[in-house]
Amino acid sequence: MVSQRFLYHCDCFLCSQVLPLNLPLLTLVLGIGGTFQYGLHISLINSPSKYIQKFIDRTWEQRYGMILHPDTIMLLWSIIVSAYSIGGLLGSLIVGYLSVTFGRKKTQLYNNLIAILGAALMCMSRAAQSFEMIMLGRFLYGINAGVSLNLHTMYIGECAPQSKRGMVTVTVSFAIAFGRLMGFVIGLRELFGSEEWWPYLLACSAVPALIQLVTLPFFPESPRYLLIDKGDKDGCLKAMQQLWGPGEHSVEMQNMLIEKEVVGEQIKGLKDLLVDRTVRWQMITLLIICGAIQLIGINAVYFYAYDVFQNAGIPASEAPYVSLGIGITEILTTVLCSFFIDRLGRKTLLWVNYVILALTLTLLTATLTLQDVYSWMPYVSCMLIFIFTLSYGLGPGGVSCVLPTELFVQSYRPAAYAITGALIWLGLFVIGLAFPFIEEALGTFCFIVFLVYCIAAAIFTFCILPETKDRSMMEILESFNKLNFRAKEVKEEKLICTRL
Known part of the structure; x- marks a missing residue:
């Protein structure tokens, strides 16, 4: 016994x-x-x-x-x-x-x-x-x-x-x-x-x-998908216990059920996402922060990096090894982002790093313009490229992966990801096709387009974007309702949620 x-x-x-x-x-x-x-x-x-x-x-x-x-x-x-x-x-x-x-x-x-x-x-x-x-x-x-x-x-x-x-x-x-x-x-x-x-x-x-x-x-399958999309409470509880450990997890499940009751379980399409007033500012945020991420210029900076390294005296045969250093830097910054994102919050990481990215692009434009004047200038450009990579990974590169999940409730999320993905791939194609021509036309001033975007994104994030750290989907929805509706309509929305 x-x-x-x-x-x-x-x-x-x-x-x-x-x-x-x-x-x-x-x-x-x-x-x-x-x-x-x-x-x-x-x-x-x-x-x-x-x-x-x-x-x-x-x-x-x-x-x-x-x-x-x-x-x-x-x-x-x-x-x-x-x-x-x-x-x-x-x-x-x-x-x-x-x-x-x-x-x-x-x-x-x-x-x-x-x-x-x-x-x-x-x-x-x-x-x-x-x-x-x-x-x-x-x-x-x-x-x-x-x-x-x-x-x-x-x-x-x-x-x-x-x-x-x-x-x-x-x-x-x-x-x-x-x-x-x-x-x-x-x-x-x-x-x-x-x-x-x-x-x-x-x-x-x-x-x-x-x-x-x-x-x-x-x-297991996603617990939220099992409960909200399939209505499988037992499967959801089993998945949460398997992923998070033994326990009832009643608070998380209750939040999912409230979301399902208030928003409904019918899956929304692309048209619903584009025209529905209740997700207007979520959609604007998605487009500016996530969909337009290629406008930060990270791939353009990578494209320019080889010329910068060669001007700094690094042989062309050794440039791939320097690129490894950039890759390692990017990995380290994502690790730092995972450490800070639940402490400092999404909003702070975004606007601070957008400002740093804008300053770095400004300085990089200046150093590239003067690299033939001063022999030490290419080394400064190399340092700026590493700073740019670090700031990108610590800010928008990491946070933009989190936001789509937090901005939209379950019924809108698939359509939101479809739009985000389409814009990312379209941006990758357009930047890859157009940047050589932009670089040929503007020379060392080719980063101006990306600089303008970083400044605009910093202002939008600081002034408008609500913080989503440690908040349930309904709390996040309530924050955006203050942007999507007038004050009176927000009160009515709260009353409806309370009754449900």
Whole structure:
């Protein structure tokens, strides 16, 4: 009898210690097959570019007995690069429907199959003498990343308890930064960045996809999806206990039920999100902070970094190793963001870092203009690039992953993520296409466009954006109602919520 009681208490102790680890483990698993893929392919494609262009030229000559003009090779290469953004745009547009129809978990699992198919095409492209397979593979990678970029954030945000929501959701940004860093690392010529290994380099996405495909089935569906969308109270309670540890979790469940009663469970579409007055300022915030994040200029600064490093005396062959330093800096800042976001709040991190980003762009414009005048100026530019990367990750890069989950209630969230994802991919495509022309026209003053955005975003965040730290969805909704309605209407809304 004593031994049975001893074993019972041991089991209870082990459960109380092991079960809370499920949320960090789910965070890791979702990151591996989620936004890690997005970051990986942003940086990975740069390393084998000259080998792929050479492969295109050789393949065309073998097929048709003629050598391609360099401009034609560059056009085909541009199609390969842009196919990723086109696929990403498509993936972001369908993620809302898929996440509601199949659920967060199943959609994420099915999404891995797209990445594996893309990797298979990449791996066999050289043997099949088909650069078209690379184009199709990049397109499939884009769909996978477009779905993951939104779904990963939605899934992990809905699985996090209110007190840890910011810290947990910022791991999405960490996965992007880590993926970008790994793209730089495995793309080094000492590893897979050689002419012999480039097909396997492009096919490496199969590894994280397979890891997630095998491990994710052991974790539960989003508790909020189970309760609000499916009405499964028992499933929701079981999921919360598995993720957060034993207990009733009655407060969190009650908040979900209140949200379901007040807002309703019918899923809203894109049109509802755009025209509904009750989410007007949430939508404006989403567009300015999350949808327009490409206007900060982080990818443009990365583009300019190689010239800055070379002017500082760093050989072109060593520039990829300096890029590793930028990637490591970005990872460190996301770790700092996860530490500060639930202490300082979203609003403070945003407006302070927008100001720092604006000042950094101003100084960077000045140092780039004067880099031929003073020999030490390129070193200052290098320092500013690292400061810019640090401020981006600590502020908008990390916080923008958290906000969509907190701005919208369950019924609007899929449509909100679809719009955010579409704008991010569209911005990535437009900036990538237009920035070389902007840089050619404005020279060292090409960052002015990004500078204006950072100033405007800082003013908007400081003056208008409500704080969402440690607040339930209904409390956040009440804050935005003060912006969406007149004072009298807000009182009526409170009265309705009280009666319900």
